[in-house]
Amino acid sequence: MIITQAFHFEAAHRLPAVPVGHRCYALHGHSYRVELRLEGPVDPQSGWVVDFFAIENAFAPLLAILDHHYLNEIDGLENPTAENIALWIWQRMRAQLPLLAAVLVFETPHCWAEYRGD
Numbered sequence: 001m002i003i004t005q006a007f008h009f010e011a012a013h014r015l016p017a018v019p020v021g022h023r024c025y026a027l028h029g030h031s032y033r034v035e036l037r038l039e040g041p042v043d044p045q046s047g048w049v050v051d052f053f054a055i056e057n058a059f060a061p062l063l064a065i066l067d068h069h070y071l072n073e074i075d076g077l078e079n080p081t082a083e084n085i086a087l088w089i090w091q092r093m094r095a096q097l098p099l100l101a102a103v104l105v106f107e108t109p110h111c112w113a114e115y116r117g118d
């Protein structure tokens with residue numbers, strides 16, 4: 001069974017690795033959406049894979065680091081592409097959520113990165 005929980009955060013960033021003329025070189029912001037996808041068996045007693053509240057609690061500290069911040073200043077997010085944000089979240093959530101199967105980071109409703117581990 002696969003379950004997914006979605007989160008939102010607002011943040012500013014710039015992409016330092018793109019050419020100076022690229023519009024993402026300049027400081028700008030996004031309303032990000034993050035999806036944490038977990039895969040595992042449904043526990044017969046509880047009726048769920050993992051309590052959504054447990055996922056929310058596990059992600060809360062990272063959400064606080066990301067929300068309303070300048071992503072480039074966060075340790076490990078010096079080049080905050082959607083891909084690197086997904087990887088950054090994965091590396092910090094995997095130990096707490098062993099059933100984590102994918103991290104999706106949407107920069108816009110039309111553009112996102114999905115990381116499923118190595």
Ligand SMILES: Nc1nc2c(c(=O)[nH]1)N=C([C@H](O)[C@H](O)COP(=O)(O)OP(=O)(O)OP(=O)(O)O)CN2
Pocket residue numbers: 015024028080081082083107108111
């Ligand atoms: N593979 C990736 N490509 C790009 C990334 C990325 O993280 N991974 N990021 C960007 C920039 O962050 C850019 O700001 C993305 O915004 P864009 O898709 O242009 O969204 P807008 O809100 O600016 O879109 P409108 O067309 O103005 O609606 C670029 N590429």
Ligand SMILES: [Zn+2]
Pocket residue numbers: 013024028029030107
């Ligand atoms: Zn951007």
